[in-house]
Amino acid sequence: MDVWPAVAWILMLMSVSEWTETAESRDFTMKDIIQLHPSTTPHPGGFKCFTCQDAADNYNCNRWAPDVYCPKDTSYCYTLHMMDNHGDSVSVTKRCATLEHCRFAGCVNITHNGFQVCTSCCHGNICNVLVPRNDSGAVFSSAGPLDRSSQSSQCLSG
Numbered sequence: 001m002d003v004w005p006a007v008a009w010i011l012m013l014m015s016v017s018e019w020t021e022t023a024e025s026r027d028f029t030m031k032d033i034i035q036l037h038p039s040t041t042p043h044p045g046g047f048k049c050f051t052c053q054d055a056a057d058n059y060n061c062n063r064w065a066p067d068v069y070c071p072k073d074t075s076y077c078y079t080l081h082m083m084d085n086h087g088d089s090v091s092v093t094k095r096c097a098t099l100e101h102c103r104f105a106g107c108v109n110i111t112h113n114g115f116q117v118c119t120s121c122c123h124g125n126i127c128n129v130l131v132p133r134n135d136s137g138a139v140f141s142s143a144g145p146l147d148r149s150s151q152s153s154q155c156l157s158g
Contacts, residue, residue: 043072047069048068048125049095049126049127050062051066051094052094053095055091057089058089058092061093071096076099077096077121077123078096080117081131082116105132105138105139106139118134118135120132121140121141123141
């Protein structure tokens with residue numbers, strides 16, 4: 001009869017240890033919480049953009065972009081895409097931007113090397129997934145008004 005309390009004790013400890021292992025694997029880090037709850041931002045209206053400097057192409061830019069929120073004084077995601085005369089990517093730069101940085105969206109041909117540079121801006125969380133390849137993609141798009149006095153959404157192309 002003295003064996004049964006010891007067996008019961010061991011079974012109970014095994015059960016509790018399995019439960020604690022399960023509980024430990026469910027602990028979240030602060031990064032997990034931010035990813036699961038995108039409304040949790042460091043400041044009101046916080047958002048993220050893909051960010052890179054002179055990446056070889058869009059895939060490498062987006063793949064290695066750090067997962068950080070844009071500074072409080074920015075409202076847009078900016079993309080600069082440089083292509084050779086065959087339309088292949090030479091360089092991709094993406095970053096958070098102010099309205100001033102976004103005023104001149106569009107494409108420009110660089111005559112001395114035959115490259116084309118297209119820039120675009122967008123408003124929204126990680127909205128700069130794609131790169132502009134021509135004038136139809138090189139736009140400044142905003143889902144909302146550009147200033148508080150404006151009543152309708154705007155889409156500017158340059």
